[in-house]
Amino acid sequence: MVEFASKVVLVTGAASGVGAGTAKAFAKHGTRLCLVDRDEENLAKTETECKNVGAEKVLAIVADLTKDEDLKRVMQKTIEEFSELNILLNIAGICLNAPIEIASFKDFDDTYNINVRAPLFLTQLAIPFLEKTKGSIVNISSIASKEYADASQMIYCMSKSSVDHFTKIAALELAKKGIRINAVNPAFMKTNIFQSWLNSAEDAEELVQGRAKLVPLGRKNVKVDDVINAIMFLASDRAKMITGTCLFVDGARHLTGI
Structure with missing residues (x-):
């Protein structure tokens, strides 16, 4: 995707x-990257890998996005370093095992x-800069925002419904x-966010096997690359007439209502 070269x-x-x-996928297309996370050690690894695969420039910022001052610092440092912003990807998220009784x-x-x-507020801070570049934003929501519900993930499901409505109204x-x-x-992916509320790798595999039976397309589970491909499409000029859309990457699981 040549269009991503030198984009921030x-x-x-x-x-x-x-x-x-x-x-790393964007880095391969020669982008200028601002990487944000509170996990300093693993963020440094991502920074190195992005540089190695072709990023034009990489800025890593250790930040806690629950803090107002860190949100402002992230945007300030991004603009100080690159002078512009083309694409904002709101990917950070957590999932807690928190049914209503506990x-x-x-x-x-x-x-x-x-x-x-x-x-929401990182988007607000980005508006003046994205307006100049006619840029785009991609949020990570979840199948949990719609018909599908999980009693152990009540608050997570509620939060992702909020992300969907935020996306549509902001559009x-x-x-x-x-x-x-x-x-x-x-749909479910075997990433840190989901494994964090499981007791063991065996629990994670049992969950994958159980949910795989509910996917009409028949794939065992959604791969990280499936989601990356969707993100890159929505961020690209090929999606220039698409806004306010929640793109389900779930093998039609959300259509089953179970």
Whole structure:
């Protein structure tokens, strides 16, 4: 994708999983990258890998996106370093095992602060710069935002429904500025965000096997590359008439209602 060469791409959640994979995918096209995460050690690994595969320039920022000052610092440093912004990828997220009988105030606040509040206000901070470049935004939502529901992930499901509505309403507001915003809604993936609330690798494999039976397309599970491909499409000029869309990457699982 030659169109991505030298573009400035800001990626949150870049230390692992979809965030790290997406950063490296854009790096291969010669982008200038701002990588953000609170995991300093793994963020440094992603930074090195992005440089090795072809990124024009990489800026890594260790930040806690639940803090207002860090959100502002991320945008300030990005513009100081690159003078512009073309693509914002709100990928950072958490998933807690918090059914209603044991959910705490902290569970709710932690989930919403990362999954909803951070992308909303980072988007707000990015608007003046994306307006200049007629840039685009891609949020990571989830199949959990729609018909599918999981009792153990109540707060997570609620937060991703919020991401969907944020995406749609922001698309209407930002269209007049020439800024597009879309979301990608994956089904279950074996990434750190989901394995964090499981007791063991065996539990993770059991979950994959069980959910695979519910996917009409028949694939065992969604791959990280499937999600990366969707992100890159929505961020590209090939999607220049697509905004306010929640693109489900789930083998039609969300259509089954189970």
